Amino acid sequence: MAALEKQTLVLIDSHAVLHRAFHALPDFVSPGGEPTGALYGFTTTLLKVLKDFNPSHIAACYDLPEPTFRHVSYKNYKAKRPKTDEGLALQIDKSKEILRALGIPVYEKAGFEADDILASIVEQLGESRRKAGASAETSGLKTIITTGDLDTLQLVDDDVSVYTMKRGIQDSVLYDEKAVIERFGFDPKSLPDYKGLMGDPSDNIIGIPGIGEKTAKILIKNFGNIENLYKKLKTEKVSLEKIGIKERIIKLLEEHEEEALFSKVLAETRKDVDTGFFLGDCEWPRGFNKEKSEEIFKELGFRSLVSRLSGFGEKKEPEDKPFSSATPEISESVEKELKIAFWLLDSRRANPKLEEIFSYTGSSSAKEAAAFLISELEKNGMKKLFEEMEKPLIPILSEMEKTGILLDVDYLKLFSKDCRKKLESAKKKIWKLAGVEFNVSSPKQLGDVLFNKMGISAKGLRKTGGGALSTKFSELEKLRDRHEIIEEIFSYRELAKLTTTYIDNLPGLVDKENRLHTTFVQTGTTTGRLSSTDPNLQNIPIRTELGRGVRKAFISPKGFSLLSCDYSQIELRVAASLSGDKKLTKAFNEGKDIHNKVASEVFNVPFDKVDAEMRRRAKVINFGIIYGMGVNSLKKNLNCTREEAELFYDEYFNDFSGMSEYIEKIKMEARKKSFTETFFKRRRYLPEINSPVEYIRKEAERMAINAPIQGTAADIIKIAMVDLGKKMAAKEFSGKARLLLQVHDELLFEVRDDIIEEIASLAKEEMEKIRLPEVPILIEAKIGKNWAEMKKLSVIN
Numbered sequence: 001m002a003a004l005e006k007q008t009l010v011l012i013d014s015h016a017v018l019h020r021a022f023h024a025l026p027d028f029v030s031p032g033g034e035p036t037g038a039l040y041g042f043t044t045t046l047l048k049v050l051k052d053f054n055p056s057h058i059a060a061c062y063d064l065p066e067p068t069f070r071h072v073s074y075k076n077y078k079a080k081r082p083k084t085d086e087g088l089a090l091q092i093d094k095s096k097e098i099l100r101a102l103g104i105p106v107y108e109k110a111g112f113e114a115d116d117i118l119a120s121i122v123e124q125l126g127e128s129r130r131k132a133g134a135s136a137e138t139s140g141l142k143t144i145i146t147t148g149d150l151d152t153l154q155l156v157d158d159d160v161s162v163y164t165m166k167r168g169i170q171d172s173v174l175y176d177e178k179a180v181i182e183r184f185g186f187d188p189k190s191l192p193d194y195k196g197l198m199g200d201p202s203d204n205i206i207g208i209p210g211i212g213e214k215t216a217k218i219l220i221k222n223f224g225n226i227e228n229l230y231k232k233l234k235t236e237k238v239s240l241e242k243i244g245i246k247e248r249i250i251k252l253l254e255e256h257e258e259e260a261l262f263s264k265v266l267a268e269t270r271k272d273v274d275t276g277f278f279l280g281d282c283e284w285p286r287g288f289n290k291e292k293s294e295e296i297f298k299e300l301g302f303r304s305l306v307s308r309l310s311g312f313g314e315k316k317e318p319e320d321k322p323f324s325s326a327t328p329e330i331s332e333s334v335e336k337e338l339k340i341a342f343w344l345l346d347s348r349r350a351n352p353k354l355e356e357i358f359s360y361t362g363s364s365s366a367k368e369a370a371a372f373l374i375s376e377l378e379k380n381g382m383k384k385l386f387e388e389m390e391k392p393l394i395p396i397l398s399e400m401e402k403t404g405i406l407l408d409v410d411y412l413k414l415f416s417k418d419c420r421k422k423l424e425s426a427k428k429k430i431w432k433l434a435g436v437e438f439n440v441s442s443p444k445q446l447g448d449v450l451f452n453k454m455g456i457s458a459k460g461l462r463k464t465g466g467g468a469l470s471t472k473f474s475e476l477e478k479l480r481d482r483h484e485i486i487e488e489i490f491s492y493r494e495l496a497k498l499t500t501t502y503i504d505n506l507p508g509l510v511d512k513e514n515r516l517h518t519t520f521v522q523t524g525t526t527t528g529r530l531s532s533t534d535p536n537l538q539n540i541p542i543r544t545e546l547g548r549g550v551r552k553a554f555i556s557p558k559g560f561s562l563l564s565c566d567y568s569q570i571e572l573r574v575a576a577s578l579s580g581d582k583k584l585t586k587a588f589n590e591g592k593d594i595h596n597k598v599a600s601e602v603f604n605v606p607f608d609k610v611d612a613e614m615r616r617r618a619k620v621i622n623f624g625i626i627y628g629m630g631v632n633s634l635k636k637n638l639n640c641t642r643e644e645a646e647l648f649y650d651e652y653f654n655d656f657s658g659m660s661e662y663i664e665k666i667k668m669e670a671r672k673k674s675f676t677e678t679f680f681k682r683r684r685y686l687p688e689i690n691s692p693v694e695y696i697r698k699e700a701e702r703m704a705i706n707a708p709i710q711g712t713a714a715d716i717i718k719i720a721m722v723d724l725g726k727k728m729a730a731k732e733f734s735g736k737a738r739l740l741l742q743v744h745d746e747l748l749f750e751v752r753d754d755i756i757e758e759i760a761s762l763a764k765e766e767m768e769k770i771r772l773p774e775v776p777i778l779i780e781a782k783i784g785k786n787w788a789e790m791k792k793l794s795v796i797n
Contacts, residue, residue: 007056009282010049011121012104013147015063015114018042018095020148020165022088030301038091039300043098047308049146049163050284056141057282060099061117062092062108089468090444094300101296102312103287111696112273115151119269121277122155144174154269156180156188186220193225196264205263208256215249226260229253274687276348280355285312330354330366333394336522338366340390341373343523344382346685350524381681389680389718390522396725396739397520397530404515405537405740405750408553408786409507415549419499426492433485440492443471456483477636494546502540502550509535516554520742527707528682528714530742538743542788554787556750562740563749563756564782564790565763569594570713570745575626577772578679578708581658585774595619601655602648621652625659626709628702663705670704678711679772680719716777717745720767727762748787756783760796 021041028037050058096106107117122143143160145152152162153175162175173179180188198216199207207216222243223229233253253260290309297306330338335354342357343349349356363369377383431437436453438445447469450456458469460478469475473493479486510516516535524531532538541547556562572594576584587597592607599610599618610618620637629637635645653660667689670676675685684707689700721742728737737759741748747767751759760781767779782790 007141008053009057009059009125009141009143009279010053010055011118011143011145012046012049012058012060013114013118013145013149013152014042014060014095014099014106015092016148016151017045017146017165018088018092018148021045022091028301030299034094034300035088035091036300036302038088039094039098040302042091042095043297043302043305045146045165046098046102046104047305049144050312051308053144053163055144055284057279058284059105059107059121059277059282061114061121062096062106063114064108064110098293098296101289101292103285103289105281105287107275107277109273109275111691112270116270116273117275118145118152119155119271120273120275122160123271124275124277125279126159151267152269153180154188154191184220185217186224190220190225192264192268193229194220195267196226196260196262199263200267205266206259207263208252208260210252211249215245218243218245226264230257230260274348278353278356280353280359288312334366334370336394337391338369338373339523340394341370341377341386344386344390344682345373345376345380347526347528347683348685350526351521352523380683382683385681385715389715389722392722392725393522393718396721397522400739400741401517401519403738403740403750404511404517405748406555406557407506407510407514407516408555409510409514412503412507412553415553416499416503419495419503419546423492423495423499426488426495430485430488430492433483433488440489441496444468446471446489450479450483450485454483454485456485494541494544498541498546498550502535506535506553518741526684528678528711528718529744530714530718532741532743537741548788551788552786556785560750560752561756561783561785562787562790563751563760563763563793564746564784564787565749565760565767565779566746566782567713567717567767568778568780570716570777571626571709572622573775573777574679574712574716574772575659575709577775578712579659579662580774581656581662583656584659588775595622598622598652598656602651604651617648621648625652625663626706628705630698630702666704666708667701670700676704676707676711678708678715680712680715682711682715684711712772713745716770716772717742717747717767719770721747723766723769724763727766728759731762733759756793757796760793764796 018038018041021044022038025037025041028035028040030036049055099106107121108114109117122145125141125143141159145155145160145162147162147164150162150164156162156175156177158177163172164175165172175183177188180191184191184194186194194216195205195207197207197211197219198213199205219229223232230253233250290312293309294306297303297309338354338357339352342352342360357369357373358364361369361372363372374383374386377386427440430440434449434454436449438449440446450471451458451469456479461475462470473490476486476489506516516537518532518537519534521531521533524533530538540550542551554562572584573588576588576594583597583601584594587594593615595615595618596607596610598621599605599614600607602618602621603610603614605614617638621634624634624637631642631645631649634649635642638645638648640648666676670686670689674687674689675683677683684703686700686704686707688696689704691697691700721739724739724747728739733755736755737749737751739747740750747763749759749763760783764779764781768777770777781793781796783793784790
């Protein structure tokens with residue numbers, strides 16, 4: 001097949017291709033013993049598409065294992081399909097690694113099938129063309145959907161074709177609009193009507209009993225769609241008889257109108273899914289990593305496919321870029337400002353690209369784009385947030401990245417040897433308890449050992465998308481009391497993760513002075529929190545011995561100490577302030593332990609009679625409430641019965657009625673506006689809160705409760721960083737005190753020993769001066785020579 005001359009976007013219906021390959025090819029296995037048949041077929045198809053169509057853009061779409069809106073509407077949807085084979089489920093996850101190596105972005109969304117994602121992307125591109133008054137011919141972009149079934153044929157038009165396999169994975173056909181009409185006798189857009197009449201056994205779509213393929217084709221050819229058919233049936237019954245439709249069929253149509261219309265809804269792809277798709281992300285071969293691709297192919301045993309990678313990645317950049325303005329050359333600081341402004345307008349657009357910003361603003365220069373974004377921020381009440389918080393933070397974060405933090409590399413190398421010995425010992429202990437040697441890191445082998453060989457009860461455990469019993473942490477947590485091996489598995493996993501992610505990895509990332517430099521991302525979260533990457537230094541545990549062992553490697557230079565200034569219970573204080581709950585605000589103003597206070601109220605005991613277990617449970621309840629936790633989650637986290645969880649839940653909201661009223665108010669406002677706001681007017685958009693799909697709606701409600709609280713806490717520490725930066729610069733502490741890290745509620749400094757108290761007092765003043773209604777904000781200061789062994793600085797606490 002010759003390469004197309006026009007620019008081409010290829011969209012991969014990944015699940016359909018993987019399923020087709022899984023059932024068409026033998027049970028290949030990798031050198032490590034993992035199944036690879038579906039992966040081999042998927043990869044072969046992918047390479048063939050890249051070669052034959054020579055796309056300028058490519059993306060892949062996936063189903064997710066969660067129920068879709070169709071399952072919610074119709075519980076028997078796809079009910080006759082067998083559960084996904086465990087071997088296929090493992091390969092689905094692995095296919096995403098292949099795509100990442102090839103530089104192909106993945107799009108998926110809970111509640112929707114890959115077909116809906118594909119349809120929504122096609123609709124988005126079509127809408128862009130319509131706005132521009134262009135067609136695919138004039139815009140220079142054609143779309144080809146690669147799939148293993150025919151469900152997406154309904155999307156075919158002048159701009160969209162479907163490339164699908166007829167038998168196995170070798171015999172394929174490219175459907176344009178003409179080819180669809182030749183096969184079915186009617187327009188592609190009528191295919192959902194066709195299925196609405198005859199049904200689809202593969203998806204368990206019922207259609208109209210007694211109407212088959214031949215009759216359905218006659219009806220659609222003559223009437224175009226189901227709605228028009230029933231309109232004619234009710235007014236011109238005789239017209240159906242003229243085209244050979246017998247009285248028996250007419251009666252079936254009359255009796256099953258509701259089923260026909262409902263079946264059409266099930267068969268029709270959704271075109272309104274918020275996919276997050278951006279054409280600029282899909283440019284091929286921009287993200288292609290040949291070395292990584294070859295490594296994965298060899299790992300899977302696909303050595304015969306390695307040679308097919310040659311030639312990829314050598315293509316010249318196309319001159320025309322449809323749907324995006326040519327990106328002008330701008331400075332790094334201006335680029336950051338544009339990205340932050342764009343992200344503030346809708347934080348779902350995390351880590352935006354310049355092409356997306358210029359396309360959105362319709363601008364050809366940074367000045368035009370900035371003016372548009374500032375105007376939009378002002379309309380939405382967020383200009384101050386940008387000008388006084390996010391923008392001044394840019395140079396502070398840049399300086400922190402440049403400074404880095406000193407790492408004790410020699411200590412980590414010794415620690416690594418010790419951890420490797422512990423890993424080997426932990427593995428052998430697990431083997432001994434299991435009575436068999438196996439790959440402890442393999443979910444498949446672990447599940448087989450725990451539930452089949454050892455016979456541990458799996459009651460209450462969820463299954464993976466492939467139908468296997470899940471061995472992820474949240475599920476194994478339920479088994480803690482059923483066998484001592486579970487605790488050993490948790491210890492092994494923590495040790496393995498910390499060893500590979502930090503202990504072995506960090507020494508190779510330091511500069512010549514042994515300082516480690518992370519990158520702080522201002523636009524990486526939906527709540528406003530900063531994130532850290534390359535490496536991520538915000539996820540190192542502090543409550544475990546191993547986590548503290550890693551933190552011990554972060555040290556201060558000679559003559560300096562590390563100073564940690566950490567907000568005390570900031571999110572709970574924010575929750576108390578925003579809700580105005582009288583009991584909570586009073587407890588904070590009186591300096592009482594908030595967990596003791598809640599325990600006293602919920603368990604109905606005097607404050608001074610609260611024991612450690614009551615306080616622990618109250619702490620779970622406190623944080624559970626601000627994270628939108630319901631009764632079921634509370635039950636799991638408290639390890640209690642549902643009746644007890646309901647009692648605690650109801651008791652909390654009876655005792656703290658202000659919080660109860662606040663939560664209901666937030667949910668109501670979010671339903672009305674489709675967004676929430678922090679105290680400082682940062683928005684988080686949640687359109688899913690009005691979803692007809694219950695579990696999607698409930699998840700959005702949980703986010704609506706938490707976003708203003710977590711977002712306000714994030715805003716507070718950002719304000720503190722900006723104010724502290726100004727004060728430290730004014731007092732000329734250069735070379736004497738430097739801000740190194742921000743870890744959510746904590747700021748970590750490197751300070752010369754002779755000015756520790758001065759810097760700590762300054763930090764306390766600036767961090768605590770930020771005001772929230774009715775609730776004081778407090779910090780706790782600690783000092784030490786390493787990040788693990790920090791002692792309270794009594795002079796300011």
